[in-house]
Amino acid sequence: MNAKQTGNGKKRAAVLAGLVLAVLLLAFLCLFIGSSHMSAAETLAALAGRGSAAQNRILWNIRIPRILAAVIAGAGLSAAGLVMQTDLNNAMASPSTLGVSNAAVFGANLSIIAFAGGFLSTGNNLTNYTVGANPYATSLMAFLFSTLSILLVLGLCRLRSFRPGVVVLAGIALGSVWTAATTILQFYATDVGLSAAVIWTFGDLGRATYRTDLIMAAVVICGIFVFSLMSWKLNALLSGDAAAKSMGVNVDLVRFSSMLLASVITAVCVSYLGIIGFVGIICPHVVKRILGHDHRISVPASALSGSVLLLLADTLSRSLGNGSALPVGAITTFLGAPFFLTIIFGKRGGALDD
Amino acid sequence: MIEIRGLAFRYGRNRPLVLNGVGMTLRDGEISVLLGPNGAGKTTLFQTILGIRKPERGEILFDGEDLLKMKRRERAGRVAYVPQNIQFGGLSVFDTVLTGRISRFGIRAGKEDRNAVWDILKEMRLEELASRNVEELSGGERQKTAVARALAQEPRFLVFDEPTGNLDIANEQLILSEARRLAREKGIGILTSLHDFNQAMEMGDRFFFLKDGAVRASGGPETVTADIIREIYGAEVRVVEIEERKIIINGGKNL
Numbered sequence: 001m002n003a004k005q006t007g008n009g010k011k012r013a014a015v016l017a018g019l020v021l022a023v024l025l026l027a028f029l030c031l032f033i034g035s036s037h038m039s040a041a042e043t044l045a046a047l048a049g050r051g052s053a054a055q056n057r058i059l060w061n062i063r064i065p066r067i068l069a070a071v072i073a074g075a076g077l078s079a080a081g082l083v084m085q086t087d088l089n090n091a092m093a094s095p096s097t098l099g100v101s102n103a104a105v106f107g108a109n110l111s112i113i114a115f116a117g118g119f120l121s122t123g124n125n126l127t128n129y130t131v132g133a134n135p136y137a138t139s140l141m142a143f144l145f146s147t148l149s150i151l152l153v154l155g156l157c158r159l160r161s162f163r164p165g166v167v168v169l170a171g172i173a174l175g176s177v178w179t180a181a182t183t184i185l186q187f188y189a190t191d192v193g194l195s196a197a198v199i200w201t202f203g204d205l206g207r208a209t210y211r212t213d214l215i216m217a218a219v220v221i222c223g224i225f226v227f228s229l230m231s232w233k234l235n236a237l238l239s240g241d242a243a244a245k246s247m248g249v250n251v252d253l254v255r256f257s258s259m260l261l262a263s264v265i266t267a268v269c270v271s272y273l274g275i276i277g278f279v280g281i282i283c284p285h286v287v288k289r290i291l292g293h294d295h296r297i298s299v300p301a302s303a304l305s306g307s308v309l310l311l312l313a314d315t316l317s318r319s320l321g322n323g324s325a326l327p328v329g330a331i332t333t334f335l336g337a338p339f340f341l342t343i344i345f346g347k348r349g350g351a352l353d354d
Numbered sequence: 355m356i357e358i359r360g361l362a363f364r365y366g367r368n369r370p371l372v373l374n375g376v377g378m379t380l381r382d383g384e385i386s387v388l389l390g391p392n393g394a395g396k397t398t399l400f401q402t403i404l405g406i407r408k409p410e411r412g413e414i415l416f417d418g419e420d421l422l423k424m425k426r427r428e429r430a431g432r433v434a435y436v437p438q439n440i441q442f443g444g445l446s447v448f449d450t451v452l453t454g455r456i457s458r459f460g461i462r463a464g465k466e467d468r469n470a471v472w473d474i475l476k477e478m479r480l481e482e483l484a485s486r487n488v489e490e491l492s493g494g495e496r497q498k499t500a501v502a503r504a505l506a507q508e509p510r511f512l513v514f515d516e517p518t519g520n521l522d523i524a525n526e527q528l529i530l531s532e533a534r535r536l537a538r539e540k541g542i543g544i545l546t547s548l549h550d551f552n553q554a555m556e557m558g559d560r561f562f563f564l565k566d567g568a569v570r571a572s573g574g575p576e577t578v579t580a581d582i583i584r585e586i587y588g589a590e591v592r593v594v595e596i597e598e599r600k601i602i603i604n605g606g607k608n609l
Contacts, residue, residue, distance in 0.1 A: 232456050232463070238443020239453065239503075245406045246437075247507065248430030248457030292487060293444035 012297045019304035023071060026311045030067045031059065033315055035324065062206075069208030069216070070310040070328075073269040074279055076220035078306025079299055080262035081280020082287070083227055086234050086295070087255045087262075088167050091343045094280040095266040097168060098153060099175030100146045101277065104270040105201050106178040106185070107145030111138040112197045113189040138200060139212075142271035149174055150263035154256060203276035203329025205314050212272040223265045224303050230258060231295035238293055276329045278336020279306050285339055309335075356380040356403070356421070356433075356511060356543070361412030362567075363395075363402055372398045373409065374567035380560075382510065383541040385533065387554045389578075390564035391587050396547045397438065399564065400513045403545070405429045416510075430457040434504035438515040440496055442488040447480060447499050450488050454506030471506055478502045478532070494525030501532060512536065514546035518553060530557055551578065551591070551602035575600060 032043050036058050038051075045051040046059040077095070084093040095101045115137065156170045186194055208216075227234070233254045236244040244251050269276070283305040287298050310328070313335065317326040361376040372395045380386050388396050401407045403414055405426065414421040416432050424432075434454070442450055448471060455467045475481045478498055483491065488499055497517065504512055514533060518526040530553065536542045537559075548554045554561065561578055563571040563586045571582050578600065580593050592603045 229461050232453065232459070232461065235443060235445060235449070236453050236456050238441070238445070239450075240437070240439075240441040242401060242404075242406050243435060243437055243441065245426075246404045246430065246433075246435035246513075247454060247503075248426040250426060288444070292446075294446075294449060 012291075015291060015297070016300055016304065019301060019308065023304055023307045023311070026308060026315075027067050027071060030070075030311055030315055031063055033318060034058065034063055035318065065208045065210055065213055066205045066314070067311070068210075068213045069205045069273060070314045071307040072213060072216045072220050073205070073273055073276065074283075074306035074308070074310030075303035076216065076223065076265040076269050076306070077276060077279040078283035078309070079220075079224050079227060079303040080265045082284035082295075082298060082302040083234065083258050083262045084280070085284055086237055086293075087259050089237075089240075090165070090168055091285065092281065092340065093168060094278070095146075095263070095270065096175075096275075096277050098171030098263075099149050099173075099178060100171075100263055100266050101270055101275050102175040102178035102182070103149030104142040104146040104267060105275065106182045107141035107143070108138045108200045108271070108274075109182050109185050109189075109197045110145070111141035112200060113185050113193045115141075139271040143267045145178070146267035146270060147264065149178065150260065150267075154259060158252075158256075201275050201329075202327030203270075203274040203332070204325070204327050205273060205310075206325060207273055216268055216272060219265055219268045223261050224299065226261060227258065227295070227299045230254065231299060234258065234295040234299075235293070274327070274329060276310070277333045278339070279309055279332050281343075282332070282336050282339045283309055285343065355382060355417055356545075357415040358403070359413050359415075361399070361402060361409050361414065363398055363407060363409045371410075372567055373402065373412075376412070376564070376567065376569055378562050378569055378572060380511065380543050380545055382543045383537050384559040385537050385544045385546065385557050386560045386562060387558035388545065388547045388562050388564055389551075389554060389586070390547075394564045395567045396564060397515055400435070400515050400545070400547070404433055404435050404513055406435075427457040430507050430509075432509055433511045433513060434507040434509035436497075436500045436504050436512065436514045436517065438519055440500045442496070442499070444487060444489050446485050447488055447491070447502075448475065448484040450499055451475060451480075451502045451506050454503035457507065470508075474502050474505050478505075492525075493521050494528055497521060497525065497529050498532070501529070505536075509542065511543040511545065514544055516547055516549070518548065518550070526553070533557065551583070554578070555600050555602070578602070 031047065032040055038046065038055055038058065042051055042055055043059060046055040049056060051059070081094045084098065085091055087093070153167060153170050153174055157167045186197060189197060233249055236247055236249045237251065237254065241251050266280070284298065284302045287301045287305055291297050291301055309332070313331040314328045317328045317331045320326050356379070358376055358378045361373050362371055363373040364371045376399060388399065390396055398407065402409050403421070405422065409422070421429060421432070445453070451471045451474060452463055452467060455463065455470065459467050475484055478501065480495070480498055480502055483495060488496065491499060517529050517533065521529065533544055533546065534557065537544050546557070548557065555575060555578060558575070560574060561572060562569050563582060565586050570586060571577055580591050583589060583591050583602070590605060592605070594601050594603060
């Protein structure tokens with residue numbers, strides 16, 4: 001009698017297994033791609049630790065942390081985007097529309113320009129711009145400001161008991177304030193400080209180290225696990241606040257906690273890697289179109305497809321950059337803008353504001 | 355039985371009272387129809403009973419227990435809601451109905467929950483649609499799915515806001531007969547609002563006229579008269595009896 005339901009479950013399992021395979025396969029292939037033109041045999045040797053010292057270092061200290069960063073941050077940003085969209089009943093909700101990214105940029109700029117903070121990078125020429133400061137200072141500031149910003153937005157919205165449209169508008173308003181503040185900072189910055197600050201905002205997976213990967217992984221894995229536990233509550237939110245409340249769901253608590261968690265995931269990823277926009281819009285959008293909204297599947301599927309997208313985008317950025325990788329954030333934004341427009345002009349344009 | 359006494363509600367400290375001393379008694383297995391002009395506070399009253407909005411004053415007792423102080427889950431097992439504007443989230447019909455049991459299972463639905471949903475789908479003749487996406491349903495099927503979701507809460511009372519709002523006549527009859535069946539066969543108390551007086555007369559056991567946030571008149575079918583309709587709505591109607599049924603005709607003598 002429950003044949004149809006178990007059938008559904010099998011389909012879900014198959015889709016997720018496929019995505020896991022895709023992530024693993026892509027991640028493996030990405031080991032072989034890079035500006036140092038190592039041959040496949042050399043890469044494999046380095047993987048086993050039997051390459052030359054330089055090759056071992058390139059593989060283990062540059063390529064692998066970078067690939068891990070793509071997998072982790074892609075999953076985190078995408079799942080966070082999905083949850084924000086459900087929470088706000090708005091297909092265009094994402095870290096950038098809610099001002100989280102802008103606040104991170106301001107925090108990083110403040111650290112780099114005003115306090116000459118350093119940041120970790122392997123991908124550009126400003127590596128030397130770590131004027132004796134703690135290399136994590138910039139990330140920490142970015143994290144603090146993005147968290148502060150989302151708390152402000154959530155606080156403002158409690159006053160209006162969380163009407164979804166209000167949250168997005170508050171986020172946009174607050175985001176512009178951060179951007180204006182950033183502009184003023186940059187106006188007074190030195191040339192070096194300014195370029196360092198601007199380069200920080202380019203999302204760049206090359207900054208990842210094992211330590212940052214570990215921190216991101218801890219936050220992202222915990223986050224996705226909690227989102228999975230909340231699947232049904234998030235599903236209930238899809239029926240609207242009144243209906244969800246009448247079903248006994250503590251709507252305000254579910255929304256507040258999941259928004260906060262999504263923001264922390266975003267803040268951690270952005271603070272270590274810079275702005276990687278639109279991952280949180282593209283992947284959930286495609287997943288919801290193909291697999292439906294059910295969070296039991298859309299949370300893991302968004303996360304995995306986020307990893308796939310970021311791995312692909314990073315590969316693209318490394319092949320286009322003529323030796324040094326283009327910022328991966330630019331690639332995802334190029335890919336993302338058309339999706340944004342489809343949401344606005346698509347059949348379900350009602351998603352703009354419900 | 356739900357007893358409501360002195361219920362007052364407003365949407366913000368300096369705003370006018372939307373409900374101002376509402377009192378009514380709803381009985382198990384009866385269909386209570388709330389009548390009143392647009393903006394009389396019908397939906398607000400429903401949502402206050404359901405715990406969606408917190409009243410400023412007054413009490414709501416469910417078999418003597420304070421419904422307002424009850425835990426969310428306990429309340430969800432007593433009263434359930436079929437909203438006026440039904441919104442679904444693109445789940446299958448089965449999963450949508452299963453969502454109604456969330457206060458019972460919390461994190462993961464068990465076998466018991468699935469079986470309960472199958473029973474309800476069968477009872478509502480929605481079985482065939484179980485794996486369909488709710489977004490593909492017709493208006494009547496959506497309405498039935500929403501009722502099924504409310505029933506999945508296993509409530510004793512069902513609040514049914516404008517059940518016939520956007521339905522054609524066949525679906526209208528379907529939903530109304532479903533509501534009647536739930537009241538008669540399962541003893542579920544139903545509180546509903548209907549704009550059409552004739553539908554109301556056909557359905558209702560008890561009638562409540564709401565205006566300016568208070569119940570102005572209540573009682574059985576005899577309560578519905580041209581006078582009270584004039585007083586509440588400011589509209590002229592004529593009441594005639596055909597085959598022992600009261601029929602309300604628009605326009606009164608002026609038409």
